Amino acid sequence: MQLLASLRSEWIKFRSVRSTLLSLVATVVICVGFGAIACFAIRTQFASFTGVQRAAFDPTASSLAGFFFAEIAIGVVGILIITSEYSSGLIRATFAATPRRTLVLISKAVILLLVTLVIGEICSFLSFFIGQAILHGATPTVTLALPAARRAVLLAGLSIALLALLALGIGAILRHTAGAITVYVTLLLVLLLIALALPSSWNHHIYKWLPGVLAEEMQSTNSAASTTQYGIVFSPIVSTIVLACYSLASLVIASVVLVTRDA
Amino acid sequence: MSQQSLFDTTSAEWIKFRSVRSTLYSLLVTLVLCVGIGGLVSFGRGSDAAQNSAGFLPDPTRVSLQGFGLAEIAIGVVGVLIITSEYATGSIRSTLAATPRRLRVILAKAGVLFAATLVVGELCAFLSFFLGQAILSSKHVTTASLSTPGALRGVVLAGFSLALLALFAMGIGLMLRHTAGSITVYVAILLVLFLLLAALPSNWQHDIARFMPEVLTASMRAASTTRSEFTAFSPLTSTLVMIGYAVASLVGGAAVMLRRDA
Numbered sequence: 001m002q003l004l005a006s007l008r009s010e011w012i013k014f015r016s017v018r019s020t021l022l023s024l025v026a027t028v029v030i031c032v033g034f035g036a037i038a039c040f041a042i043r044t045q046f047a048s049f050t051g052v053q054r055a056a057f058d059p060t061a062s063s064l065a066g067f068f069f070a071e072i073a074i075g076v077v078g079i080l081i082i083t084s085e086y087s088s089g090l091i092r093a094t095f096a097a098t099p100r101r102t103l104v105l106i107s108k109a110v111i112l113l114l115v116t117l118v119i120g121e122i123c124s125f126l127s128f129f130i131g132q133a134i135l136h137g138a139t140p141t142v143t144l145a146l147p148a149a150r151r152a153v154l155l156a157g158l159s160i161a162l163l164a165l166l167a168l169g170i171g172a173i174l175r176h177t178a179g180a181i182t183v184y185v186t187l188l189l190v191l192l193l194i195a196l197a198l199p200s201s202w203n204h205h206i207y208k209w210l211p212g213v214l215a216e217e218m219q220s221t222n223s224a225a226s227t228t229q230y231g232i233v234f235s236p237i238v239s240t241i242v243l244a245c246y247s248l249a250s251l252v253i254a255s256v257v258l259v260t261r262d263a
Numbered sequence: 264m265s266q267q268s269l270f271d272t273t274s275a276e277w278i279k280f281r282s283v284r285s286t287l288y289s290l291l292v293t294l295v296l297c298v299g300i301g302g303l304v305s306f307g308r309g310s311d312a313a314q315n316s317a318g319f320l321p322d323p324t325r326v327s328l329q330g331f332g333l334a335e336i337a338i339g340v341v342g343v344l345i346i347t348s349e350y351a352t353g354s355i356r357s358t359l360a361a362t363p364r365r366l367r368v369i370l371a372k373a374g375v376l377f378a379a380t381l382v383v384g385e386l387c388a389f390l391s392f393f394l395g396q397a398i399l400s401s402k403h404v405t406t407a408s409l410s411t412p413g414a415l416r417g418v419v420l421a422g423f424s425l426a427l428l429a430l431f432a433m434g435i436g437l438m439l440r441h442t443a444g445s446i447t448v449y450v451a452i453l454l455v456l457f458l459l460l461a462a463l464p465s466n467w468q469h470d471i472a473r474f475m476p477e478v479l480t481a482s483m484r485a486a487s488t489t490r491s492e493f494t495a496f497s498p499l500t501s502t503l504v505m506i507g508y509a510v511a512s513l514v515g516g517a518a519v520m521l522r523r524d525a
Contacts, residue, residue, distance in 0.1 A: 038462040045464035065462035069455050076447050083443075087351060181446045182340050189454045190333050197304045197329045199311030 006098050006107040013090075014081065014111050023080075024119050027073040028126070034066035035127035039134040046139045059142050060149045060221045063131020064156050070123050071215055074116055074160050075184045078167030081108055083177040091263050101258045105172060109251055112164050120160030124153045124219075148221040155218040155236055162240075162247045163188070163215060169250025173257055188212045196230070204231030214243040272362050272371040280375050283348075286341065290383050293337040294390070300330035301391035302398055309402035318404040324417045324486035327395020327407075331421055331484060334387055335477075338380055338425045339449045342432030345376050346516075347442040355525050369437065369517050376433055377426050384425030388418045413486035413498075420483040420498055428453075428476070430509040437516025453477055469494055479505050 014020055039062055049057065085091040098104050128149075132141045142149045166187075171180040192212045195203045207213055207230040217239040220226065225235045234242060280286055305327050312320045320326060349355035362368050392407075392414075399406045407414040436445045457477045460468055472478050473495050482501040496504060 034459055034462075038459075041463050041467055045466070049464075062462065065459065068458045069451065072447060072450060072455055076443055080443055177443045178340050178344055178446060181443060181450075182336060185336060185446075185450045185454070186333065189450070189458065190336055193332045193454070194300055194304070194329070197326075197332075198307040201311060202307050 002098075002100070003103060003107065006103050007110060009094075009097070010104070010107040010111045014115065017084075019080070020077065023073060023077050024115070027070050027077075027119060028123050030073070031066035031070035031123045032126045032130060034069060035063050035131050036066075036134055038065035039063055039131040043135055043138040057139065058221055059132060059135055059140060060128065060152050061219065062135070063128050064124060064152070064219050066127055067123070067156060067159075067215070067219060070120070070160055071163055071188060071212070072185065074119070074164045075167035075188065076181060077116070078112055078164035079171035079177060079180045079184060081112055082168060082171040083175060083180055086175045086263075087177060095263050102255045105251065105255050105258055109165055109168060112168055113161050116164040117157065117161040121154070121157035123160065124156035127156075128153045142221075146221075148223055151223075151236060152219050152221045155240055158240065159215040159218040159243065162243045163211070165247035166211065166243075166250045169247065169252075169254040172254035173250070188215075200230070207231055208233040209242070211243060211246060214239040214246075218243065267362060267367075269367055269371065272367050273374055275358075275361070276368075276371040276375045279354075280345065280379065285344070289337060289341050289344075290379070293334050293341070294383060294387055296337065297330035297334035297387040298390045298394055300333055301327050302330075302394045304329040305395035305398040306402075309399045309404050312404040313402045318402075320399065320405040322485060322487045323396065323399055323405050323407040324392065324411070324414045325481075325484055326399070327392050328388065328417065328421050328484045330391055331387070331424070331480065332477075334384075334425060335428055335453060335480065336450065338384070338429045339432035339453065340446055341380065342376060342429035343436040343442060343445040343449060345372055346433055346436040347440060347445055350440045350525075351442060359525050365521055366517060369513070369520065373430055373433060373513060376429050380429040381422065381426040385419070385422035387425065388422035391421075392418045407486060411486065416498060417484050417486040420502055421480075423502070424480040424483045424505060427505045427509045428480070431476070431505075431512045434509070434512025434514075434516040437513070437520050474504065476505065476508065479508075 042057070042062055046054075046057075082091075085094060094104055095101060128144075132143070135141050144150045144153065167180070167184050170184050170187075171177075174180040174183065188211055191210050195206050195210060198206070207228075208217075213233060217226075217233050218236050220236050223235060225232050225238070227233075233239070308320065308326050312318055346355075349358060358368060359365060362371075392409075396406045396408070409415045409418070432445070432449045435449050436442075439445045439448065453476050457472075457475055460472055460475065463471070473482075478495050479501040482495040483498050483505065485498060495501065
């Protein structure tokens with residue numbers, strides 16, 4: 001009962017702020033739009049691809065090329081859902097209304113998971129269909145009848161929801177918008193750039209554990225653990241499990257500090 | 264009451280800048296992470312080169328400056344916050360009541376930001392360089408000194424690139440007035456565009472890549488000019504393009520700030 005009431009109040013806070021809706025719409029538009037641009041670019045260039053490039057061409061991955069952007073945008077949504085309460089002071093009213101702070105965090109996480117899962121799946125299915133339609137006729141294309149493509153599209157949407165939860169945990173731990181976004185972006189993108197600058201004997205051990213790589217592998221059509229130039233990465237299913245553990249860990253740490261700290 | 268000068272406004276902005284603890288922390292974190300990661304990469308690449316390529320490293324200056332990828336993000340956050348934090352707290356209204364000439368406020372803020380980030384940037388660059396070269400030398404692989412052709416230029420321009428990025432970020436903050444939105448746009452321009460580029464076919468990449476801030480700043484840091492997988496601009500041209508971006512962003516920010524409510 002208490003959970004239901006808490007969920008309802010979090011849902012009202014989430015949907016009644018214009019910036020939430022605008023951020024989510026922007027995420028979908030840019031993600032799908034960039035996927036379309038990438039597919040269009042490949043369509044015009046495919047005739048001049050070499051044999052190696054043609055063999056490496058993956059129509060599913062090309063249509064999901066816009067996910068890099070969606071990953072950042074959705075993280076900002078996940079962070080703002082908690083840090084905006086700290087910057088406006090609303091968090092004190094929230095905790096006065098619901099003194100069980102873990103319940104507040106759980107409610108926020110549930111609302112965020114549901115909304116970002118829907119948005120993530122919209123991003124991935126729209127990207128996939130529009131991308132394949134653009135590629136059609138000029139390159140090989142796939143349909144959702146192919147099990148690997150179906151899994152890649154479904155997990156791409158899920159990766160967005162898991163990253164949003166990871167970001168929520170970071171926001172709850174740091175309580176500041178700027179700091180939380182910086183840490184999130186660092187985990188997702190900057191670590192990747194740093195890992196690539198390290199010698200191969202090192203980054204073979206590091207690369208596959210990076211959140212950005214895990215999210216990318218979830219979108220892979222390769223069912224088994226694939227070999228990249230940065231070593232063997234996890235299979236899509238294992239990547240999903242590892243990323244889910246990161247999100248859970250971030251939320252568990254957040255709930256511990258939330259309970260022990262001032263608001 | 265006498266007319267305020269630009270000097271008065273600048274000293275007011277300097278007080279606001281230095282008296283907030285988070286500014287100092289952010290700049291310290293930038294410095295520590297930049298030098299630390301530069302050291303780590305130097306250690307890794309040095310060990311690698313000692314084992315696998317008979318101690319040869321193509322551009323040791325660039326290796327020691329690899330921490331700048333992270334410093335670029337951190338310094339952008341400082342540049343964004345110098346203006347968006349005033350909008351978030353409402354102190355922008357006191358600022359503009361005290362100094363109604365908004366252009367002067369922008370100039371003063373940009374001046375303080377530029378001076379502070381240039382000092383921090385050069386500290387990052389020189390410390391990273393010396394630490395990195397010391398580590399590479401302990402591995403007995405190729406090292407550079409400041410007298411190596413291009414090395415001094417790479418180090419000085421690396422520091423300068425941070426100051427330019429801070430101004431660029433401040434312009435974004437002026438235009439958007441919101442911390443979260445501004446940082447997201449800054450990061451998107453710096454990193455996401457760069458990663459998205461990889462999804463495009465290679466002959467599109469070459470035409471676009473050289474104009475990307477991430478590629479421009481990497482070219483500014485390079486001691487050798489034949490570095491890139493992309494056909495980058497030379498370090499000096501890259502510097503000019505980056506100056507152009509910083510100025511354009513500030514002019515855009517100034518244009519909207521002069522017309523808008525605070």
